[in-house]
Amino acid sequence: MSAAQEHRSLLGRRRVIAAAGAAGAAAALTACGGSDDAKGSGTVEQTGSGGEEQGGAVLAATADIPEGGGVVFAQQKVVVTQPKPGEFKAFSSTCTHQGCAVKDVSAGTITCPCHNSTFDAATGSPTGGPATQPLPAREITVEGDSIRLA
16 A cells, blocks of 8 residues: 555544544533423423513512422523522522533422432532532512512
């Protein structure tokens, strides 16, 4: 085999390896990607009026947030919880592991469906799974029976 043929053969093998690596990376990113659609138990796309991401937008009525659970607001990328009666907390709904959207809040736990990371609904701290960082707190105000982004 001549030097030119060996060079072309080596380039061909490199292209196959590079293509296989790119396909694997694309598959991994697809599996880890989040979705902004709100499906799953305990998840509500939008309740109350508002829907704007600006401060002061009404997210929900206090009665819409179950005790010990919560509601994920996909458009605003926020999850509101009620860990104890009358106590409301808010966190980013973006999982700190790989950026998927959390989807479920029940029994005091916020769950990310991508890799099953779990977070404490009262503090946002990770309680299981691959996530090691807490969900960042979000500012809300409770006025009467309305919960608003601050």
